[in-house]
Amino acid sequence: MRFLQSASLPDRLSLEPSAQDSHGLGGVAVDAELAALCSALPSHERESQIFWRLRLAVLRAHLRHVLAYARLRTSLVVGLSLFFWFGLFMLFYKGFDFVIRYVESPGSRYHSDTMLFVFPLFFLSLQVMLIFSSGIILYSGLYPSREMAFLMTLPVRDERLVYYRFQEALFFSSWGFFLLASPMLLAYGLVAHAPWYYFAYLLPLMAAFAYIPCSLGAICCLVLIYRLPALRRIIVGAVAIVIIVLAYKSIWTTLDFSQNELLGNSWFKDTLKRFRFTRGEWLPSTWLSNALIEAVRRAHNNPRDLPWFEAGKYFVVLVSNALALHLCVIWLGKHLFRSSYWELQARRAKKPKLTLAWVDRLADRLLFMFPRQTKLLIMKDLRLFRRDPVQWSQFLIFFGLLLLYFANVDRFRDHKSDINVLTWVNIVSFLNLAVVGLILSTFTTRFIYPLISLEGRRFWILSLLPVDRDTILWGKFLFAACGSWLPCAALVGISDVMLDVSPMVVAVHQLICLLLCVGLAGMAVGFGAMMPNFREQSPSKIAAGFGGTLNLVLSALYIMAVVLLTALPCHFFLLAGKTDLPPRLLQPSYLRLWLLLGILSSVVLAAVVTILPLRGGLRSFRRLEV
Amino acid sequence: MLRFDHVTRTYGNRVAVDALNLSLQRGELFALLGHNGAGKTTTIKMLVGLLKPTSGAIYVGPYNVVENPREVSRLIGYVPDLPFLYEKLSGREFLRFVADMYGMPDASARAAIEREAERFQLVEFIDQLTESYSHGMRQRTVFAAAMIHQPEILVVDEPMVGLDPHSIRLVKDLLKAYAVSGKIVLMSTHTLNIAEEISDRVGVMKSGKIVFEGKLEELRHALPSGGSTLESLYLALMEN
Numbered sequence: 001m002r003f004l005q006s007a008s009l010p011d012r013l014s015l016e017p018s019a020q021d022s023h024g025l026g027g028v029a030v031d032a033e034l035a036a037l038c039s040a041l042p043s044h045e046r047e048s049q050i051f052w053r054l055r056l057a058v059l060r061a062h063l064r065h066v067l068a069y070a071r072l073r074t075s076l077v078v079g080l081s082l083f084f085w086f087g088l089f090m091l092f093y094k095g096f097d098f099v100i101r102y103v104e105s106p107g108s109r110y111h112s113d114t115m116l117f118v119f120p121l122f123f124l125s126l127q128v129m130l131i132f133s134s135g136i137i138l139y140s141g142l143y144p145s146r147e148m149a150f151l152m153t154l155p156v157r158d159e160r161l162v163y164y165r166f167q168e169a170l171f172f173s174s175w176g177f178f179l180l181a182s183p184m185l186l187a188y189g190l191v192a193h194a195p196w197y198y199f200a201y202l203l204p205l206m207a208a209f210a211y212i213p214c215s216l217g218a219i220c221c222l223v224l225i226y227r228l229p230a231l232r233r234i235i236v237g238a239v240a241i242v243i244i245v246l247a248y249k250s251i252w253t254t255l256d257f258s259q260n261e262l263l264g265n266s267w268f269k270d271t272l273k274r275f276r277f278t279r280g281e282w283l284p285s286t287w288l289s290n291a292l293i294e295a296v297r298r299a300h301n302n303p304r305d306l307p308w309f310e311a312g313k314y315f316v317v318l319v320s321n322a323l324a325l326h327l328c329v330i331w332l333g334k335h336l337f338r339s340s341y342w343e344l345q346a347r348r349a350k351k352p353k354l355t356l357a358w359v360d361r362l363a364d365r366l367l368f369m370f371p372r373q374t375k376l377l378i379m380k381d382l383r384l385f386r387r388d389p390v391q392w393s394q395f396l397i398f399f400g401l402l403l404l405y406f407a408n409v410d411r412f413r414d415h416k417s418d419i420n421v422l423t424w425v426n427i428v429s430f431l432n433l434a435v436v437g438l439i440l441s442t443f444t445t446r447f448i449y450p451l452i453s454l455e456g457r458r459f460w461i462l463s464l465l466p467v468d469r470d471t472i473l474w475g476k477f478l479f480a481a482c483g484s485w486l487p488c489a490a491l492v493g494i495s496d497v498m499l500d501v502s503p504m505v506v507a508v509h510q511l512i513c514l515l516l517c518v519g520l521a522g523m524a525v526g527f528g529a530m531m532p533n534f535r536e537q538s539p540s541k542i543a544a545g546f547g548g549t550l551n552l553v554l555s556a557l558y559i560m561a562v563v564l565l566t567a568l569p570c571h572f573f574l575l576a577g578k579t580d581l582p583p584r585l586l587q588p589s590y591l592r593l594w595l596l597l598g599i600l601s602s603v604v605l606a607a608v609v610t611i612l613p614l615r616g617g618l619r620s621f622r623r624l625e626v
Numbered sequence: 627m628l629r630f631d632h633v634t635r636t637y638g639n640r641v642a643v644d645a646l647n648l649s650l651q652r653g654e655l656f657a658l659l660g661h662n663g664a665g666k667t668t669t670i671k672m673l674v675g676l677l678k679p680t681s682g683a684i685y686v687g688p689y690n691v692v693e694n695p696r697e698v699s700r701l702i703g704y705v706p707d708l709p710f711l712y713e714k715l716s717g718r719e720f721l722r723f724v725a726d727m728y729g730m731p732d733a734s735a736r737a738a739i740e741r742e743a744e745r746f747q748l749v750e751f752i753d754q755l756t757e758s759y760s761h762g763m764r765q766r767t768v769f770a771a772a773m774i775h776q777p778e779i780l781v782v783d784e785p786m787v788g789l790d791p792h793s794i795r796l797v798k799d800l801l802k803a804y805a806v807s808g809k810i811v812l813m814s815t816h817t818l819n820i821a822e823e824i825s826d827r828v829g830v831m832k833s834g835k836i837v838f839e840g841k842l843e844e845l846r847h848a849l850p851s852g853g854s855t856l857e858s859l860y861l862a863l864m865e866n
Contacts, residue, residue, distance in 0.1 A: 010795060030627065030652075031687050031688040034686075034688065034689070034697075034701060034778065035688070037700060037701065037778070038689075038696075038697040038700045038701070040729040041697075041728070041729045042695065042726070042729045046726075046729075047727075050723065050726045050727060053726075054712075054715075054723050057714075057715055057719050057723075058712060058714045058715060061714035061715065061755060062714055065714070117735075146708075146710050147710060148711075149676055149706075149710070150706075150710040152675055152676060152695075153675060153676065153699060153702070153704045153706075154699055154724065154727045154728070155696045155697070155699040155700040155727060155728060155729075156696070156699075156727060157696065158695075182632065322705055338675075338695065342678035345671075345677055346635070346636075346637055346677060346678070346680070347637065347638070468640060504852040538822065560768070603657045
């Protein structure tokens with residue numbers, strides 16, 4: 001027995017001799033026995049097989065699940081992806097057709113120059129995105145993952161764990177690259193009447209290329225996390241700010257053109273010069289571009305001119321670099337992963353003191369008109385939302401990008417007298433409204449729709465309180481509608497100010513924005529209460545179910561209907577008197593009526609999509625037994 | 627067989643485990659007790675390779691946990707407090723994956739899966755996806771996975787949480803029998819009556835230190851005014 005105490009008990013009341021050391025005579029036998037057990041662990045190849053078998057089993061189960069329970073979502077995703085792919089294909093086909101018709105055919109100097117502008121720029125952008133996305137995906141797969149904590153307790157090699165996760169990061173970060181690049185390269189090959197080996201090279205070239213930035217992202221992730229605990233937060237912050245400032249400055253310098261030069265001869269020359277950095281010889285995107293340009297041309301009566309061979313040389317460069325980087329990832333995985341995991345796990349979690357923030361105080365004042373219980377429920381949802389950065393950070397990025405775009409959409413202002421420009425201004429302003437609505441619909445589907453399902457496990461708290469169930473649902477509806485209206489109205493307002501649209505259009509936009517917020521919130525809360533999923537704890541999985549998909553599709557249809565109902569009359573109304581409108585019903589005297597009818601229809605539609613789902617939701621929620 | 631040599635683990639300035647010395651031998655069921663935050667889970671996480679000691683060393687037989695994590699993992703079976711299962715695998719597929727990872731040959735793996743399924747009464751649902759399992763079913767599946775390779779040391783963190791009385795009985799008998807068969811069981815628990823019933827020795831942790839380590843009889847002897855049950859003795863020890 002051992003008794004150790006620092007306070008009132010004596011340091012060691014009694015102490016038995018420590019347990020038998022296993023390194024005695026018997027210990028040697030035990031050690032040999034243990035070593036024999038450990039000698040039967042799987043080889044590298046066997047480990048690889050086991051992980052592939054695991055992956056295939058999980059994939060099979062996923063496919064079975066998708067075919068049985070998520071047909072709507074799957075057909076929607078596949079359908080939209082195909083639509084997107086063919087849309088891109090047509091766009092690129094027309095673009096390359098223009099280049100070949102008006103510049104020159106493959107093999108000529110001007111054609112190469114043009115394509116050596118387009119391809120490296122395109123692939124360099126994707127290369128940067130692949131580095132970031134694979135690094136981020138690998139991080140989330142390796143470090144904060146419960147699966148990884150489980151796998152680390154099994155006798156698996158560290159490099160295998162890293163490679164297993166890297167394969168996932170490779171797949172999830174590069175599928176977008178294949179979706180974008182495949183229609184472009186296929187269209188280029190078809191337009192340029194490329195020889196067979198161009199098409200044979202396509203897939204291996206893309207795969208070898210994608211592997212390089214993904215490996216670089218993985219290497220950055222492993223090295224950064226390995227060194228991160230040793231770095232002071234202030235240094236990391238300062239370096240991040242310097243990088244952002246430099247990136248912003250270089251982008252600004254690259255894209256800074258004066259209005260007069262736009263699309264002129266000197267503008268093109270200047271553009272080619274400004275983007276020279278994308279054609280660096282050491283960049284994988286340049287190797288890929290060169291390989292494609294070589295592969296697409298045909299040899300002209302010169303037995304020494306072998307385009308397939310020239311393309312092959314670049315392919316070899318890509319493959320050899322990809323393989324070298326693969327070895328680096330494995331080596332770093334073996335030597336850095338476990339140490340970095342340990343360091344990250346041993347960091348002390350920050351426990352911030354939670355006080356009444358200014359946001360809460362502000363919301364408390366803004367919600368003065370609501371009953372106290374409703375106000376408290378809204379405040380509760382607001383706090384939960386605010387304290388979970390995963391919830392709002394993605395939308396902060398989306399809305400931030402939109403804000404950046406809206407703030408720079410003032411190119412049309414100088415040409416407002418031109419009828420074509422006026423037409424575009426009106427179209428763009430309504431398109432901006434639709435984009436805000438579509439982002440809002442993903443927000444309501446991802447975060448508002450699962451709210452009731454998430455209450456399932458903590459429903460006893462609410463059900464024990466003297467709160468009417470209708471109040472709970474109304475609270476969520478008001479939280480969603482009011483919470484989304486402020487940022488959306490501000491964004492639409494900024495877009496209108498930058499486009500310098502008429503006060504009437506501003507008023508119409510603000511009304512439609514309000515209708516969108518109310519309608520989308522009503523649908524998300526109503527459907528969420530009608531089709532709750534209390535088994536699932538992850539909001540993203542709840543949103544990905546049938547109800548969430550249905551909500552997303554209906555929301556998109558609603559946005560299109562409302563925007564079209566007001567955009568078309570508004571469009572013709574603005575053009576009335578400035579251009580010839582032949583049909584009798586499109587004459588100015590009728591257009592005011594059309595505009596009024598369009599707005600009224602939108603209001604009626606908004607009322608329908610808000611009231612019907614909410615009524616259904618209230619009915620289901622009253623009957624709910626958890 | 628299992629030795630903690632002056633092991634310390636800190637999180638920033640906070641010392642979670644402070645100079646822990648502990649030695650366990652074959653055939654022993656050791657219960658680690660202590661309040662929340664006493665350092666039990668940190669101790670276990672260091673043993674199973676999820677955390678590295680800030681100083682000191684842990685040995686399983688001849689293997690240092692930090693230097694030979696793969697060998698140590700082969701000798702340990704771990705049941706965490708929050709069980710992890712692949713939602714899209716059946717119980718049988720999950721157990722097969724774990725058996726393969728321990729390098730078990732095909733025939734042995736099949737036999738071991740049948741044995742554990744029988745032992746933990748998984749037969750009825752072993753071919754269903756684990757996403758449909760209740761907490762108790764999940765916990766039993768994780769137990770089966772931890773024992774599929776007959777580990778030399780079974781490490782169990784809060785084994786009884788969420789189990790029904792029947793499963794609790796099953797797990798208690800199993801842990802006891804496993805220790806009797808010559809293996810080591812290291813269990814962290816708040817359920818003092820179970821620790822009292824099945825453990826050979828207990829270790830009580832407080833603020834990262836072991837304040838008592840020994841048999842229950844010895845604790846009664848050392849704290850004569852502390853009552854006779856482990857619960858009363860534990861509370862008396864904590865009040866000191």
